[in-house]
Amino acid sequence: MSSLSLALRDSATMLRRDLRHAQRFPMMTASGILVPVIFLLLFAGVFGRALSAGLGVRPGGYVDYLTPGILVMTAGFAAESTAVTVNTDFRLGIIDRFRTMPIARTSVLTGTVAGSVIRTMLSGVFVVAVALALGFRSAAGPAAWIAAAGMFAALAFALTWLTVALGLFAKTPAGANSLALLVAILPFVSSAFVPTGTMPAGVRWFAQNEPFTPVIGTLRGLLTGGVIGNSAVAAVAWCAGIALAGYLWARVLYDRGPAAAPAVAA
Amino acid sequence: MVRALRKSFGHHLVLDGVDLDVPEGTVYALLGPNGSGKTTMVRILSTLLPADAGQVRVAGHDVADEPDQVRAAIGVTGQFSAVDQMLTGEENLVLMADLYHLGRAEGRRRAAALLDRFDLADAAKKPAAVYSGGMRRRLDLAMTLVGEPRLIFLDEPTAGLDPRSRRTMWEIIRELVGRGVTIFLTTQYLEEADQLAGRIAVLDHGKIVAAGTPDELKRLIPGGHHPSLDDVFFALTDEGRS
Numbered sequence: 001m002s003s004l005s006l007a008l009r010d011s012a013t014m015l016r017r018d019l020r021h022a023q024r025f026p027m028m029t030a031s032g033i034l035v036p037v038i039f040l041l042l043f044a045g046v047f048g049r050a051l052s053a054g055l056g057v058r059p060g061g062y063v064d065y066l067t068p069g070i071l072v073m074t075a076g077f078a079a080e081s082t083a084v085t086v087n088t089d090f091r092l093g094i095i096d097r098f099r100t101m102p103i104a105r106t107s108v109l110t111g112t113v114a115g116s117v118i119r120t121m122l123s124g125v126f127v128v129a130v131a132l133a134l135g136f137r138s139a140a141g142p143a144a145w146i147a148a149a150g151m152f153a154a155l156a157f158a159l160t161w162l163t164v165a166l167g168l169f170a171k172t173p174a175g176a177n178s179l180a181l182l183v184a185i186l187p188f189v190s191s192a193f194v195p196t197g198t199m200p201a202g203v204r205w206f207a208q209n210e211p212f213t214p215v216i217g218t219l220r221g222l223l224t225g226g227v228i229g230n231s232a233v234a235a236v237a238w239c240a241g242i243a244l245a246g247y248l249w250a251r252v253l254y255d256r257g258p259a260a261a262p263a264v265a266a
Numbered sequence: 267m268v269r270a271l272r273k274s275f276g277h278h279l280v281l282d283g284v285d286l287d288v289p290e291g292t293v294y295a296l297l298g299p300n301g302s303g304k305t306t307m308v309r310i311l312s313t314l315l316p317a318d319a320g321q322v323r324v325a326g327h328d329v330a331d332e333p334d335q336v337r338a339a340i341g342v343t344g345q346f347s348a349v350d351q352m353l354t355g356e357e358n359l360v361l362m363a364d365l366y367h368l369g370r371a372e373g374r375r376r377a378a379a380l381l382d383r384f385d386l387a388d389a390a391k392k393p394a395a396v397y398s399g400g401m402r403r404r405l406d407l408a409m410t411l412v413g414e415p416r417l418i419f420l421d422e423p424t425a426g427l428d429p430r431s432r433r434t435m436w437e438i439i440r441e442l443v444g445r446g447v448t449i450f451l452t453t454q455y456l457e458e459a460d461q462l463a464g465r466i467a468v469l470d471h472g473k474i475v476a477a478g479t480p481d482e483l484k485r486l487i488p489g490g491h492h493p494s495l496d497d498v499f500f501a502l503t504d505e506g507r508s
Contacts, residue, residue: 093348
């Protein structure tokens with residue numbers, strides 16, 4: 001077998017391990033969904049009318065504006081739980097065992113990322129279902145939905161590689177959580193909740209140029225109509241860049257091994 | 267085979283010019299007190315850590331140049347549990363079989379055989395997290411054996427086990443040697459080295475202070491009529507001087 005097919009086979013084995021963990025310990029996935037759902041309920045249910053009036057859309061129309069932002073947040077919080085899982089998992093002896101075995105070196109990382117992206121996609125479906133129940137209406141056809149799913153998957157993939165690296169980098173699960181939380185709350189300073197035009201100059205500059213804003217713009221354009229413009233290109237470029245940086249960083253940290261973060265005594 | 271091996275962490279020199287030769291098909295024990303560098307030694311030999319200087323060949327391959335060939339020949343059971351606690355005993359073994367590309371049927375067959383042999387068949391469907399210390403260590407070694415390694419590293423295989431579990435581990439180790447497997451074992455228990463090993467090296471402060479068969483080591487003590495390995499150990503290491 002070629003080294004690529006061996007790598008795929010080992011990654012698939014590691015993916016099965018990761019999915020089995022998620023199945024045994026569903027709280028980790030559930031807690032990742034909880035925060036975006038709470039924000040969805042809070043912003044659509046509590047602030048929805050005031051924000052609809054502020055944006056000048058029909059009463060209750062704010063949920064249409066909000067949902068793409070909440071989706072992005074879902075990817076962020078799912079990635080955060082990945083950072084914690086990775087940090088916990090990788091300080092266990094089983095990872096040292098993998099490192100002494102003749103297997104594709106990064107298969108445990110790729111298996112983890114694949115599992116995490118699958119969980120994030122399921123979380124996204126759940127969040128969309130809640131949004132629909134709250135009155136979210138989309139005019140998008142099947143092609144636009146598929147494109148939106150692709151954008152969401154690309155974001156999940158990029159954020160997961162980044163938070164896998166953060167999980168390897170942090171010395172404790174709490175540290176991994178804090179670092180990844182910084183990623184997960186970035187959507188607050190973006191176009192997720194209100195248009196960037198309503199923000200003060202400095203904040204506006206940041207919000208317009210941070211990676212989540214073009215992703216949200218693309219999702220919003222696909223799901224609720226509106227101009228996508230350069231957003232799609234910028235979104236894909238950001239995702240590719242973040243994924244590559246996260247992958248390279250994670251590889252270096254994994255190769256270095258517990259020399260940087262000593263294995264804890266059992 | 268190890269030549270002039272050195273390793274330091276920061277300014278702390280852990281291994282200071284170690285030379286070792288381990289004959290195939292024997293049990294070689296690296297004996298030393300806590301902090302003498304035993305675990306570092308195993309981590310370097312098993313490709314987990316790079317050495318700073320020196321040459322290390324394991325199963326005919328240089329650990330720095332051909333780590334994958336080394337990994338294909340070895341199995342490692344460390345002193346820290348290397349089982350997946352969220353998986354059952356059986357799933358852990360099947361995971362290993364999948365990573366060794368054994369195929370579904372052969373993997374299951376080997377997992378079942380190992381569960382039987384290590385007296386884990388009754389606990390096969392339980393998550394490893396609920397296993398006792400002795401069971402977990404047996405599962406750990408069983409996972410190491412799935413790939414049928416020629417050379418097995420056992421880093422303090424009986425540390426923290428009760429006397430009965432320790433006896434069981436010793437029996438398993440003897441059985442492995444009977445099948446022609448080479449075992450490199452670290453221990454701080456003199457009795458363990460005496461019981462199992464054909465050759466012993468005593469490591470202290472990163473240096474080999476003595477090496478030979480148990481009997482040769484016992485003869486190193488002048489004047490004693492029937493010195494035990496304990497006497498040798500205390501005479502050779504800091505434990506005795508402090």
